[in-house]
Amino acid sequence: MVPSPPLPPPIQPGSKESLRSAALEARKAFVATLDDASRALLEQQLAEHLTALCASARVVAGYSAMGSEISPQVAIEEARAVGAVVAFPAFANPAKPFRFLAGDPLVPGPFGIMQPRPTAPPVEPDLILVPLIAIDSRGARIGRGKGHYDRVIGRLKRSGAKLIGVGWPMQRLEATVPADPWDVHLDAFASPEGLEWFGRSGRAH
Template structure:
């Protein structure tokens, strides 16, 4: 079926809340994401996730170590892209906590063990790696690469060092998670290099 049949709107909500504080924006954007995903049957969702994987192919091909994430709830899954990267010889990795109070590290291997905060992570004895491409989950993102996450700061604490060493940080989501409005930014926020969705990859200046 033609891809335009499933093309998504470019904004999270038809009209954003007047109060664009992070907490208000996070809540409205998360509710909008859940509402969008409820409109998808399994077949449509699979088509969109396959399109995401196709758009990520060239980025993964140019990386030696590709980091993904184990999707939760209404998050789009990057697993097809991760499996394709593995199939062409790339090392794949996922976030893993050894201590919930400390920044997570990326471990090589599949997310097979329950970790804190409800997501799966590789076995704790898996090798620690430093990815050069990191696929980052998000609730929303703007045109400056400002990412709105769950508000705990886990990714910001983990990505700062990796960005300085040259890792490419690509947010991943449904196309409707790309906001036209600017997301409020704090000094500790780590801007991303781009945003990938089933509609394509947008790289930020």
């Protein structure tokens, strides 16, 4: 067990943009305290909290981590090892919603994020690991502000997919995130510290 670096002071309530900025800075500052071995061990701990979910899913969607984002890659590899189809977001047109394509992220997409080849088959995940900048106790998420995920995951949630936000511990805010009508609330938040289901009591470790 890696001792966690000290967490920054709690982020205070504010506008979505001010919360996004403060949470992003806190995430960068936290990751700057980690050496490669500590980061890898924390990402392994994240995967351990996702093992049961990944084992029960048919199609698991991950994401290609950028910068200070926590990587779900260990969890994705575990899902593949137990027979799940693995998928990642892929844009064919940056002005249109992405699709989840089965396969590894091998080519750069229009935003510089790695994604599967355009010839990879489209799939509908039943478990989606969602990157975020911050999330509150209701599952209200702050992303990069472009709405890419909200345009895709709402329909999948209505068809039964579980939406699991993934991040470092300080990305779970005590402050309430102001939600717009089009924002899609997530079902749970996973970090190296555990898996928290929103609308249920307690935190599962």
